[in-house]
Amino acid sequence: MSSKTRHKIxxxxxxxxxxxxxxxxLNQHRTESIALLVDSVxxxxxxxxxxxxxxxxIYLTNERLxxxxxxxxxxxxxxxxxxxxxxxxxxxxxxxxxxxxxxxxVRFKDDNNISDDSEGGLYEADGLxxxxxxxxxxxxxxxxxxxxxxxxxxxxxASSVGSxxxxxxxxxxxxxxxxxxxxxxxxxxxxxxxxxxxxxxxLNPNLNTGVKFPNCVNCGIQSTKxxxxxAIKKSRNKKLKLKQKELEALKDKDLIDLSDDVxxxxxxxxxxxxxxxxxxxxxxxxxxxxxxxxxxxxNNFPKKPTLKxxxxxxMLDTEDPSDGNKEAFQAxxxxxxxxxxxNGGNNNNSNDLKKFLSKLQEMIDEANLKDIMKRANxxxxxxxxxxxxxxxxxxxxxxxxxxxxxIKTGISALESNQGHIIKKNEFILESSLEDLNSLMSKAKxxxxxxxxxxxxxxxxxxSNNEYQKTLDESKSTLGIGNTNDSFHYLVxxxxxxxxxxxxxxxxxxxxxxxxLAIFIQNFVFGIGDNSMKLITNEYSGGIISLIDLxxxxxxSLGFNxxxxxxxxxxxxxxxxxxxxxxxxxRKFEKSGLLVIQDSKCTDExxxxxxxxxxxxxxxxxQNSEVIDSEYQSVENKIKGSGxxxxxxxxxxxxKEMNLSVAILQEILDIGLMNGSLLIDEDISGTSYYxxxxxxYEW
Amino acid sequence: MSKKIGLSSFxxxxxxxxxxxxxxxxxxxxxxxxxxxxxxxxxxxxANFAKNHPEEIKSNENLRKEFTxxxxxxxxxxxxxxxxxxxxxxxxxxxxxxKLLGDDNDEFYNELAVKIIxxxxxxxxxxxxxxxxxxxxxxxTNPDSPNSIVDLxxxxxxxxxxxxxxxxxxxxxxxxxxxxxxxxRSVSKELNNYETKVFEIxxxxxxxxxxxxxxxxxxxxxxxxxVLEEMVSFGFLWVxxxxxxxxxxxxxxxxINKLERGT
Numbered sequence: 025m026s027s028k029t030r031h032k033i034x035x036x037x038x039x040x041x042x043x044x045x046x047x048x049x050l051n052q053h054r055t056e057s058i059a060l061l062v063d064s065v066x067x068x069x070x071x072x073x074x075x076x077x078x079x080x081x082i083y084l085t086n087e088r089l090x091x092x093x094x095x096x097x098x099x100x101x102x103x104x105x106x107x108x109x110x111x112x113x114x115x116x117x118x119x120x121x122x123x124x125x126x127x128x129x130v131r132f133k134d135d136n137n138i139s140d141d142s143e144g145g146l147y148e149a150d151g152l153x154x155x156x157x158x159x160x161x162x163x164x165x166x167x168x169x170x171x172x173x174x175x176x177x178x179x180x181x182a183s184s185v186g187s188x189x190x191x192x193x194x195x196x197x198x199x200x201x202x203x204x205x206x207x208x209x210x211x212x213x214x215x216x217x218x219x220x221x222x223x224x225x226x227l228n229p230n231l232n233t234g235v236k237f238p239n240c241v242n243c244g245i246q247s248t249k250x251x252x253x254x255a256i257k258k259s260r261n262k263k264l265k266l267k268q269k270e271l272e273a274l275k276d277k278d279l280i281d282l283s284d285d286v287x288x289x290x291x292x293x294x295x296x297x298x299x300x301x302x303x304x305x306x307x308x309x310x311x312x313x314x315x316x317x318x319x320x321x322x323n324n325f326p327k328k329p330t331l332k333x334x335x336x337x338x339m340l341d342t343e344d345p346s347d348g349n350k351e352a353f354q355a356x357x358x359x360x361x362x363x364x365x366x367n368g369g370n371n372n373n374s375n376d377l378k379k380f381l382s383k384l385q386e387m388i389d390e391a392n393l394k395d396i397m398k399r400a401n402x403x404x405x406x407x408x409x410x411x412x413x414x415x416x417x418x419x420x421x422x423x424x425x426x427x428x429x430x431i432k433t434g435i436s437a438l439e440s441n442q443g444h445i446i447k448k449n450e451f452i453l454e455s456s457l458e459d460l461n462s463l464m465s466k467a468k469x470x471x472x473x474x475x476x477x478x479x480x481x482x483x484x485x486x487s488n489n490e491y492q493k494t495l496d497e498s499k500s501t502l503g504i505g506n507t508n509d510s511f512h513y514l515v516x517x518x519x520x521x522x523x524x525x526x527x528x529x530x531x532x533x534x535x536x537x538x539x540l541a542i543f544i545q546n547f548v549f550g551i552g553d554n555s556m557k558l559i560t561n562e563y564s565g566g567i568i569s570l571i572d573l574x575x576x577x578x579x580s581l582g583f584n585x586x587x588x589x590x591x592x593x594x595x596x597x598x599x600x601x602x603x604x605x606x607x608x609x610r611k612f613e614k615s616g617l618l619v620i621q622d623s624k625c626t627d628e629x630x631x632x633x634x635x636x637x638x639x640x641x642x643x644x645x646q647n648s649e650v651i652d653s654e655y656q657s658v659e660n661k662i663k664g665s666g667x668x669x670x671x672x673x674x675x676x677x678x679k680e681m682n683l684s685v686a687i688l689q690e691i692l693d694i695g696l697m698n699g700s701l702l703i704d705e706d707i708s709g710t711s712y713y714x715x716x717x718x719x720y721e722w
Numbered sequence: 723m724s725k726k727i728g729l730s731s732f733x734x735x736x737x738x739x740x741x742x743x744x745x746x747x748x749x750x751x752x753x754x755x756x757x758x759x760x761x762x763x764x765x766x767x768x769a770n771f772a773k774n775h776p777e778e779i780k781s782n783e784n785l786r787k788e789f790t791x792x793x794x795x796x797x798x799x800x801x802x803x804x805x806x807x808x809x810x811x812x813x814x815x816x817x818x819x820x821k822l823l824g825d826d827n828d829e830f831y832n833e834l835a836v837k838i839i840x841x842x843x844x845x846x847x848x849x850x851x852x853x854x855x856x857x858x859x860x861x862x863t864n865p866d867s868p869n870s871i872v873d874l875x876x877x878x879x880x881x882x883x884x885x886x887x888x889x890x891x892x893x894x895x896x897x898x899x900x901x902x903x904x905x906x907r908s909v910s911k912e913l914n915n916y917e918t919k920v921f922e923i924x925x926x927x928x929x930x931x932x933x934x935x936x937x938x939x940x941x942x943x944x945x946x947x948x949v950l951e952e953m954v955s956f957g958f959l960w961v962x963x964x965x966x967x968x969x970x971x972x973x974x975x976x977x978i979n980k981l982e983r984g985t
Binding site: 435438439442446449450569570571572574575578579587588589590591593594615616617618675684685686689705706709710 | 745752753828829831843851885886888889890891892893908957
């Protein structure tokens with residue numbers, strides 16, 4: 025039987041944050057991109073399997089290698105940074121033999137050379153993507169067994185301090201020894217530290233003449249000699265025992281065993297127990313933020329066991345815990361075991377694997393190179409920041425005015441100034457078009473310029489409508505209109521590019537499904553953050569037709585970027601269910617229309633949105649002056665109050681609700697069937713009305 | 723300028739104001755003209771870049787993103803650029819090569835499909851979801867736009883639509899009349915026989931009237947009117963009253979565009 029023991033994670037492993045559809049969150053500077061993906065991978069620490077990390081996907085990006093667990097992605101996903109890997113000879117390939125699957129051994133630099141974790145936040149959600157954690161962390165906090173356990177140990181520690189009160193407990197803070205004793209008068213547990221008292225002198229009964237016994241902090245009564253001595257003795261005994269146990273349990277510094285026995289739980293407590301108040305020297309409970317005695321804040325408050333820390337514990341399936349663990353953690357190497365289709369001596373698959381290996385090596389080299397460049401360029405960066413110091417959106421015009429030697433006034437100045445601006449624009453445009461590189465290096469400037477175009481137009485809006493029109497027209501032919509900015513966003517955020525390099529069709533479809541899910545949730549339904557929704561509308565039900573999705577998604581892939589084909593899309597959406605993504609793929613029976621729907625969103629809800637809309641529209645019509653007076657008077661005659669629901673045709677609804685005609689048609693049909701809507705067909709089209717007949721008092 | 727007083731100052735200030743306005747207008751006009759020239763030149767250049775350096779842009783992730791967003795902000799469609807590039811190479815490599823280079827062509831049709839969806843959506847307001855293939859082609863290859871696609875053919879469009887019909891069975895090419903005029907239908911409404919007949923007439927005349935239908939197909943006038951009005955309600959036809967005879971003309975919206983372009 026293999027036994028399982030929990031261990032603190034080695035330094036090179038980091039906990040990976042995931043998006044809502046369980047793909048890694050990429051670095052916030054958007055410099056990271058996924059290069060390769062392999063499914064069915066297991067992780068080894070040294071020579072031992074890591075428990076619960078035996079079935080996952082690994083994403084190779086240009087900065088990291090991310091393991092995402094297939095079974096429990098939220099808690100069991102890890103990554104390591106490529107720069108932490110020994111660049112020369114850090115990888116070893118094992119081809120697999122009979123039943124053992126092919127493996128890649130990755131060796132890491134020693135702890136001193138590991139990049140520090142201060143930028144760990146880089147790979148966390150920055151609000152762009154709703155992280156899976158933000159939605160689940162609260163639940164997890166309650167559920168996570170390891171958290172529970174940590175809590176339990178904290179509690180037991182707290183109570184143990186109290187229970188020993190019979191006389192004492194001992195802690196060590198830095199070099200000082202702390203003994204707690206209980207006042208016989210008020211039962212308050214006092215602490216004395218070897219900093220203030222020479223404990224040895226207190227212990228020695230012969231020398232007690234010159235020694236002053238400590239007073240109770242609470243009631244001021246001096247402690248008795250016997251009480252103190254027994255307290256010190258007890259605490260020292262305890263300390264000795266602790267030390268012995270510690271020696272057994274904690275041979276390696278990195279290993280903190282969290283198994284249930286008292287010794288280890290107390291050792292955890294001990295390791296954290298540096299929570300002494302700087303003002304009054306009172307040693308507070310490790311979880312206190314303010315001193316219990318004097319109320320001053322505790323700066324040296326140790327990091328409390330957060331969710332993240334708890335996740336950083338990994339379990340090994342080892343044969344012999346005492347030996348194996350030590351070895352495994354000292355080995356400073358891990359293994360990636362490629363199961364699944366790579367098994368056996370199939371040539372194609374081992375080629376795939378070799379491809380992966382060489383890609384990994386390439387990425388590691390690149391990452392290292394980048395690191396070196398970064399270090400070398402530190403000063404250059406400073407300069408760059410100064411250079412690109414933003415001067416505001418009207419950059420070009422402002423700087424222009426500033427540069428003109430004399431500030432002229434009058435019409436001639438206006439003219440010459442204008443000429444200036446145009447010259448400058450010309451210069452930027454021309455120089456940028458020399459070749460591709462200069463174009464891209466000027467991209468920011470160009471964007472500013474284009475913004476300033478807009479500005480000029482808005483200022484002189486009298487005669488420049490035409491120009492606005494040209495721009496609008498060319499934009500609207502692209503179907504972007506005002507959602508321009510979100511398009512930028514979109515293009516900049518879709519990292520799907522790497523998938524074209526995947527040969528395995530199934531992985532490709534699954535990954536596409538995951539990416540589609542993020543895309544739909546963030547940009548179409550706007551579940552995470554409304555600001556990034558492409559379709560900015562209060563009513564946009566959680567439903568989109570495949571045709572629309574195809575178009576939107578492909579646009580998001582950007583220029584010349586191996587768009588997906590219709591059949592790819594069709595294939596991958598059928599994986600939504602099996603991947604447990606919060607979307608469903610369905611077909612409307614009547615028209616055969618295929619749609620993607622939020623799995624929580626029902627037809628009734630969308631129908632309710634339509635009826636809500638009709639109800640709100642009524643009020644809007646009343647307030648507006650657009651309604652012609654003749655119509656108004658007829659309307660008043662009919663209902664007296666003037667409160668009525670005006671019919672609406674499907675085209676208007678489409679615009680207002682941002683659903684496609686086909687979907688809306690289906691929804692409206694449902695409304696007609698269940699009697700909440702009425703229709704009126706005439707030459708101007710079909711109008712839909714709320715069914716008020718049922719509610720009317722005759 | 724010396725300040726004038728008295729009654730004459732009123733008339734003077736008025737004329738001065740006018741002059742200022744004129745001056746302001748001419749300045750703004752000049753600026754507008756120059757800016758729009760700059761813009762169109764830049765658009766064209768950007769489109770050319772997309773055509774000439776597709777590989778470079780594609781291979782560099784950041785470059786690609788920057789470039790795409792730049793294109794969007796000035797109103798250049800990078801898709802169109804890459805389409806015309808591909809369609810040119812497609813025609814060059816016709817026959818044997820096109821089979822060998824199948825991948826690239828797939829890509830081409832995928833891109834074209836995106837474009838078609840965009841346009842169909844945009845035109846749905848006008849034509850109720852039925853658009854002639856040749857009209858679509860005309861829009862996409864319009865040489866005045868920086869986003870025109872060169873060397874595009876009707877059969878390319880048909881092929882792309884065929885691909886799309888896997889996503890939506892309603893999205894397909896339908897054929898009307900003896901001359902096999904092709905339309906793309908993007909709505910779920912099926913055309914019945916009468917309606918296709920009306921489209922046939924519209925193909926020749928640009929519009930249909932009750933009288934024409936009665937004369938040619940021997941339909942009753944009630945029936946003719948009914949069919950035509952139903953098509954109007956779906957948005958396939960537009961109503962226009964003839965100023966001379968007072969007869970109602972039911973126009974095919976694509977002809978409205980044709981006439982506009984003619985004048």
